């Protein structure tokens with residue numbers, strides 16, 4: 001079995017992995033409340049496990065970095081357990097990880113995101129890495145990799161609002177990956193968020209505008225969505241869909257040529 005976990009390599013082995021043009025895959029989650037039925041580690045676990053399953057399938061084409069466990073989530077601080085990192089810190093931290101990889105010669109860096117509120121910060125971090133090195137960095141949130149029709153076929157909760165946080169989607173995925181960490185007897189539907197034309201929240205088809213309020217203003221339980229509709233069988237389909245597409249994404253990214261810059265001054 002080819003080695004793929006970054007932290008298990010020696011330095012000569014890293015040199016070889018760079019020569020093999022492997023894609024560096026960095027899962028980024030967060031440590032935050034996910035309602036009364038899911039653990040704080042949910043977003044780390046989803047990003048890490050899906051990345052691991054993908055890289056494990058093509059170990060000679062990628063390396064899996066140790067995950068980032070903490071990130072931006074100030075808006076969850078009204079619920080116990082959340083660890084909130086400032087936006088500037090997470091941008092800087094992930095930029096430094098990617099830039100280090102680039103300095104060792106990795107040219108393709110894929111950030112796999114498990115937390116909705118990471119999107120703007122990881123987008124900036126990926127751009128910083130690309131602009132500040134010879135590498136190209138890209139970011140993908142795992143739920144964006146699920147083909148729309150896969151979600152539509154299985155979805156039972158209402159749109160919008162049924163799939164947002166600790167919801168039908170996330171709870172299904174956890175029921176498949178780590179059923180021992182899910183307390184379904186405590187799962188409760190909580191969709192008190194006022195959905196209007198522009199202000200709504202759903203992972204399947206996000207609102208055209210960006211906004212985020214204090215979570216406790218519109219969620220009583222810490223959940224937004226309907227986790228009572230979650231099943232392990234749906235979770236398996238969602239996870240397989242993400243992993244299949246992530247394998248294709250890694251391969252496409254690896255094969256992609258980096259064109260030379262042209263200075264037109």
Ligand SMILES: [Zn+2]
Nearest residue numbers: 042043166170
């Ligand atoms: Zn989450």
